[in-house]
Amino acid sequence: MCQFKSAIVLRNGDVQWSPFTDSHEDLINIAGLADTELGRRQFVRVEYKSHDVTDIEKYKLVIDQDEVPDWFDEKMRERTSDFLRGIVERMIISTGTHKILIGGQYIVCGDARVKSIKTANVVYICGSATVKYIGGSATVMNICGSATVEYIGGSATVMNICGSATVGYIGGSARILNDDREGE
Numbered sequence: 001m002c003q004f005k006s007a008i009v010l011r012n013g014d015v016q017w018s019p020f021t022d023s024h025e026d027l028i029n030i031a032g033l034a035d036t037e038l039g040r041r042q043f044v045r046v047e048y049k050s051h052d053v054t055d056i057e058k059y060k061l062v063i064d065q066d067e068v069p070d071w072f073d074e075k076m077r078e079r080t081s082d083f084l085r086g087i088v089e090r091m092i093i094s095t096g097t098h099k100i101l102i103g104g105q106y107i108v109c110g111d112a113r114v115k116s117i118k119t120a121n122v123v124y125i126c127g128s129a130t131v132k133y134i135g136g137s138a139t140v141m142n143i144c145g146s147a148t149v150e151y152i153g154g155s156a157t158v159m160n161i162c163g164s165a166t167v168g169y170i171g172g173s174a175r176i177l178n179d180d181r182e183g184e
Contacts, residue, residue, distance in 0.1 A: 019105035048084035
């Protein structure tokens with residue numbers, strides 16, 4: 001099953017990924033590859049993941065298919081892991097105050113403060129992070145821990161709120177799909 005951060009590695013070493021999807025099938029289609037027996041020998045499905053998405057040191061490269069072609073050797077694994085580490089490292093916003101995050105994919109954590117998130121794909125808002133506004137067509141997978149979001153509006157979608165996370169106000173056509181907060 002596709003999980004954050006999914007990618008496709010081509011035989012020539014190119015890594016196909018997107019800030020808008022972690023679906024291997026989508027990535028295969030975007031790259032114009034054939035998901036046939038012959039085609040699958042030209043790419044490898046990988047995930048760069050961790051149980052603690054906020055700590056880049058805990059991420060590991062995982063192969064997400066049964067058969068691995070011979071060309072995907074240890075050197076290729078290391079190169080792929082280094083490439084994806086750089087991608088994920090830039091996504092993690094864990095300190096400081098930020099006026100706006102727009103477009104792209106993010107993990108907002110630690111004691112980061114964000115005034116506005118618009119039209120972005122946010123994997124997590126967690127820790128003691130604070131976000132004043134989420135809007136536009138932003139998608140947030142998880143708001144958890146003791147994170148605080150003051151306002152969710154526009155056509156934003158939040159997949160899951162859990163733990164002791166706080167959300168102040170939901171307006172516009174914003175949607176919360178699953179609210180499993182403690183005490184709710």
